[in-house]
Amino acid sequence: MACRISELVIDAADPERLAEFWSKVLGYVELGREDDGSIEIGPPDAGFGGPQPTLILSPSSDPRAGKLRLHIDVNPTDRDQDAELERLLALGARPADVGQTGTESWHVLADPEGNEFCLLSARLRPL
Structure with missing residues (x-):
């Protein structure tokens, strides 16, 4: 048996802004929010566990280093x-x-x- 990608987690200075951007790019909708400020977006009819992975935009103040x-x-x-x-x-x-x-x-x-x-x-x- 193999694995498949269910979620991609992206650190974000502004999770709200990135959730809005990626939702428009991919045709995703907001699936949920966590107390830590994370926002999960995904396909409107499938959500988590569907054929496409969801994205979790996770708040982070760490600066990105390089590519x-x-x-x-x-x-x-x-x-x-x-x-x-x-x-x-x-x-x-x-x-x-x-x-x-x-x-x-x-x-x-x-x-x-x-x-x-x-x-x-x-x-x-x-x-």
Whole structure:
């Protein structure tokens, strides 16, 4: 038997702001809040344990040191990559430079707190 990813936990200076951003990016909804200020977001109909992992935005005042060793990749589901890039930038993402050459088929972006993620070119079927 194997494991599967059920949750991704992201430290956040402002969990509220990141929860709002990632909810809009992924079409997620708020699933719950903890007394420590953590906010869990996930797919509206499945929630925790569904086919997609939930995200937990956990409050942290620790400064980030350097480039993240793990990042999220996203794919458009209902539009092409260029249109999705425009949407993500309008939501508050910004271009990020992690040493790419400029010939990549993906875009490297950063969320409102500077966490890098990539917008890939392949269009995926929505779940």
